[in-house]
Amino acid sequence: MSTPTSATRPARLVAALMLFLGLMGFGGQAFAVSDPTPPYFALSVDDTTLTPGQGATLSVTFTNRQATPVTFLYATVFASEWGSPPSTAVHREITGCSGASWCDFGPTSVRFNLVAPSVPIAPGDSRTVTLPFRFTADSDCTAGALVGFHVYYFYYEYAQGTYQGGEVPNPPAVSSLVCPPAP
Numbered sequence: 540m541s542t543p544t545s546a547t548r549p550a551r552l553v554a555a556l557m558l559f560l561g562l563m564g565f566g567g568q569a570f571a572v573s574d575p576t577p578p579y580f581a582l583s584v585d586d587t588t589l590t591p592g593q594g595a596t597l598s599v600t601f602t603n604r605q606a607t608p609v610t611f612l613y614a615t616v617f618a619s620e621w622g623s624p625p626s627t628a629v630h631r632e633i634t635g636c637s638g639a640s641w642c643d644f645g646p647t648s649v650r651f652n653l654v655a656p657s658v659p660i661a662p663g664d665s666r667t668v669t670l671p672f673r674f675t676a677d678s679d680c681t682a683g684a685l686v687g688f689h690v691y692y693f694y695y696e697y698a699q700g701t702y703q704g705g706e707v708p709n710p711p712a713v714s715s716l717v718c719p720p721a722p
Contacts, residue, residue, distance in 0.1 A: 577602075577604065578706050578708065578709075579601055579602060579604060579690075579693065579704075579706060580599060580600065580601055580602075580614075580690045580693070580706050580708065581598075581599075581600045581602070581708065582597065582598070582599050582600075582616075582688050582689070582690070582708040582712035583597070583598050583712055584596070584597050584598075584688070584712050584713070584714050585598070586714060587713065587714050587715065588714065588715055588717050589673065589674055589714050589715070589716055589717070590674075590680065590716070590717060590718065590719045591674050591675065591676050591677070591678045591680050591716065591719075592673065592674070592675065592676035592678075593673060593674070594634065594671055594672065594673040595671070595672060595673070595714055596669050596670065596671050596672070597616070597633075597669070597670040597671075597672055597688050597712060598667055598668075598669050598670075599614070599616055599667065599668045599669075599670065599688075599690070600665050600666070600667040600668075601614070601653055601660070601665060601666050601667075601693075602663070602664070602665045603660045603661065603662055603663060603664055603665070603697075604662075604663075605662060605697045605698075605699070605702075606662055607662060607697050607698035607699065608659035608660060608661050608662065608697065608698070609654065609659055609660040609695045609696070609697045610654060610659045610696050610697060610698075611652070611654055611695060611696040612652065612653040612654050612660065612666075612693065612694070612695040612696075613650065613651075613652055613693065613694045613695070614650070614651060614653070614690055614692070614693040614694075615648055615649070615650045615690070615691045615692045615693070616633075616648060616649050616651075616670065616688060616689070616690055616691065617647060617648045617688070617689055617690075617691040618631050618633060618647045618648065618672065618686050618687070618688050619647065619686065619687055619689075620684055620685065620686055620687075621685045621686070621687040621711075621713065626679060626682040626684055628678065628679035628682055629674065629678045629679055629682050629684040629716060630674065630675040630677065630678050631647060631672065631673070631674050631675070631678075631684075631686050632646070632647070632672065632673060632675060633647070633648070633649045633670050633671070633672045634671045634672060634673060635670065635671040636649055636651060636668060636669075636670055637668070637669050638653075638666070638667055638668040638669055639651035639652060639653055639668045640652045640653070640654065640657055642668075648691065649670055651668055653666050653668065654666075672686075672714075674686075674716045678716060680716055680717060680718035680719070681718060682716065683715070683716070684715065684716040685713055685714075685715045685716070686713065686714055686715075686716075687707075687711050687712065687713045688708075688711075688712045688713070689705070689706065689707040689708060689711075689712075690705055690706045690707075691705055692704075692705050693705065693706075
């Protein structure tokens, strides 16, 4: 049994188009889903459970994803309570900063510069700032507070211009406030 010519014409056209796209390198890519853009910052805490007055350290690592060196970088890291409504009886503070050329502290944030006067950050290289933090000794440990850290704002300069944004890490960098164990 023969197939009418009018029925095979669309099939031949589609086959020829797919062959052309495949030879040109567009075949598999035409409908591919792109990978998510990697973050500029990686945040981690060295202790995820703290008692009042106990300290821990937040590490904030910036990776240059540009093809040219980053010559200036300014960032603001913010510590905010997650989960239930914030408690007025829970106090958190960032108590220090190392690895940055300068730091400026707010009540629950720190702003820093990662390059000036240091050497620019080369393409693919990383630079880390460490930020000690704590829940103050007078914090109410029964509140079940959970503090999460994120890069509220960042701005950098490189050969092609400037870039600015903000990032919340996934998975999040968090520490929870717990009461000390009973003696």
